[in-house]
Structure formats: C-alpha cells, structure tokens
Amino acid sequence: MSDEALRNRLRRGFGDDEPDDKSFVEPRKVVKPSESVRSQPRHTAELTPKPQKPTVEFVPPPKPEPLPISQPAFTEVPVAKKRRKSKAKSVVKPLLLTAGSLAILVLVAVGVLQVWHKLQDRRSASKVAGASTAAETTIPLYAPKNLPTGYTFNNDEKWLKSNVDYFSITGPDKQMYFVTQQPVPENFDFVAFGKKFTEPDRMNVGAGDLTAGQVGANTIGSLLTDKATWIIINAQSTGDKITNGVEAVARSMTLK
Numbered sequence: 543m544s545d546e547a548l549r550n551r552l553r554r555g556f557g558d559d560e561p562d563d564k565s566f567v568e569p570r571k572v573v574k575p576s577e578s579v580r581s582q583p584r585h586t587a588e589l590t591p592k593p594q595k596p597t598v599e600f601v602p603p604p605k606p607e608p609l610p611i612s613q614p615a616f617t618e619v620p621v622a623k624k625r626r627k628s629k630a631k632s633v634v635k636p637l638l639l640t641a642g643s644l645a646i647l648v649l650v651a652v653g654v655l656q657v658w659h660k661l662q663d664r665r666s667a668s669k670v671a672g673a674s675t676a677a678e679t680t681i682p683l684y685a686p687k688n689l690p691t692g693y694t695f696n697n698d699e700k701w702l703k704s705n706v707d708y709f710s711i712t713g714p715d716k717q718m719y720f721v722t723q724q725p726v727p728e729n730f731d732f733v734a735f736g737k738k739f740t741e742p743d744r745m746n747v748g749a750g751d752l753t754a755g756q757v758g759a760n761t762i763g764s765l766l767t768d769k770a771t772w773i774i775i776n777a778q779s780t781g782d783k784i785t786n787g788v789e790a791v792a793r794s795m796t797l798k
Contacts, residue, residue: 681771683723684767684773684795686709689790690790693794694711698710708720708721713787714787717777719775720776721774726772736764738757741755743785745789747795749765749768749773749795751765761776763776763789763791775788
C-alpha cells in the first residue's frame with residue numbers, strides 16, 4: 543500500500559473498507575479501565591533483597607610468647623623463718639630439769655631413810671623370846687613357850703617404855719593376842735580391878751594367878767606372877783573361844 547492510500551484509510555476510519563494491502567495488521571483496540579478499577583490501588587510487587595550470607599573468616603590464634611629462660615615459671619613460696627629461742631627459755635629449762643632432779647633425789651633419800659628406820663625397828667624387835675633383857679628393866683620377864691597348835695609368836699618383842707615389854711601372838715582364825723609385862727604398881731587395888739570383869743574365870747596357870755574374862759568389848763587376862771611381874775593379855779574380841787585363847791597364852795608364859 544502506498545503512503546497516499548494509507549493516509550486516506552486513516553481519514554475514513556477503521557473497518558470501512560478492507561485494506562488494499564492484505565499484509566497490513568490492524569492495531570489492537572485500547573480499552574480504558576472504569577473508574578472503579580482506577581480507584582483501586584495498584585499492587586506492585588516490592589522486590590526484597592535477599593539477605594547475604596555472612597562470610598566467616600578464619601583468624602588463627604596468636605602464638606604464645608615463649609617465657610624467657612631467666613624468669614622462673616612458678617611462684618616462689620616464702621619459707622617460714624625459724625623463731626629464735628629466747629635466752630630466758632633456754633635458761634629456765636635447765637633450771638626446771640635441775641629442780642626436778644633434785645626433787646627426785648630428795649624423794650629417793652626420804653624413801654631410803656624410811657626403809658632404814660623400818661629395818662632398825664625390825665632388828666630391835668627380832669630378839670628371841672628367850673633372850674636376856676634384864677638390862678632394860680628390874681623385873682623378871684617371861685616368854686611364850688610350848689604354845690598350843692595354831693598359835694604363833696610373832697617375834698615382835700619391843701619396849702614401849704623403860705619398864706613395859708610388849709609382844710604379840712597370833713591364834714587360830716588369825717585372832718591377835720597382845721601381851722605386855724610390867725612391874726606391879728604400888729598400892730594397886732587388884733580387888734577393884736577384878737570387879738571390872740564380867741563373869742571372870744580365876745585359875746592358877748603355873749606362872750601365877752590368872753583372872754580372865756570380858757571387860758567392855760575386849761577379853762582381858764590379868765596374870766600376877768610369883769616374881770611380882772604383872773602380865774596383861776588383851777584380845778579385841780569376846781566369847782568363850784577367845785577366853786580359852788587367853789588362858790592358853792597365859793599357860794605358855796615361862797620365866798626367861
């Protein structure tokens with residue numbers, strides 16, 4: 543189609559005549575939107591940028607610095623200083639030891655003296671019953687001889703006073719009989735003394751006249767010898783058996 547024919551066609555409008563040139567393409571009709579459609583907001587897709595992945599960078603750790611050889615790698619521990627002993631303590635300790643040693647020596651000495659005195663007492667009391675002791679007193683002395691079975695002389699004779707001799711005898715059942723010898727006191731009332739006995743037994747036992755019986759809580763034997771020696775036998779118990787024991791001791795008394 544020529545330019546002239548195209549202009550004419552445009553003047554007439556579309557659709558009146560068919561185009562001369564079949565190769566001509568009719569343009570599309572433009573449809574205007576209505577007011578309601580216009581009033582609606584247009585939705586436009588907002589493009590959101592995609593988050594970028596963080597990039598991790600590898601950072602190598604710092605290398606440790608080597609310690610110098612001259613510096614120690616450990617902490618020094620302070621050493622406790624030794625306390626100096628005071629001169630006062632060093633002087634007091636030997637003094638205490640010396641005082642303790644002296645105290646021990648004193649105790650040992652006291653013990654030795656006590657033992658020595660006991661030995662002396664035993665030696666003085668170890669005299670045989672038949673030994674002569676006339677130098678101690680002016681009266682005749684008697685000794686237990688031929689004691690009955692079960693009776694023992696304890697070999698403990700000693701002087702209680704310058705004129706009082708003492709020894710003891712152990713009888714059956716470990717009953718003790720204590721014997722003293724002394725001169726007859728001047729103007730002594732033996733009758734009144736005899737009244738102190740409770741139902742006494744009176745008899746002659748060879749060495750003299752014996753009065754035996756209970757006096758209070760004890761059993762007493764009063765033997766007045768033919769040589770004017772007064773022998774008293776004392777047992778710290780009572781009963782017929784004890785009275786018989788006093789009589790047995792009195793019968794064994796023999797002049798030394």
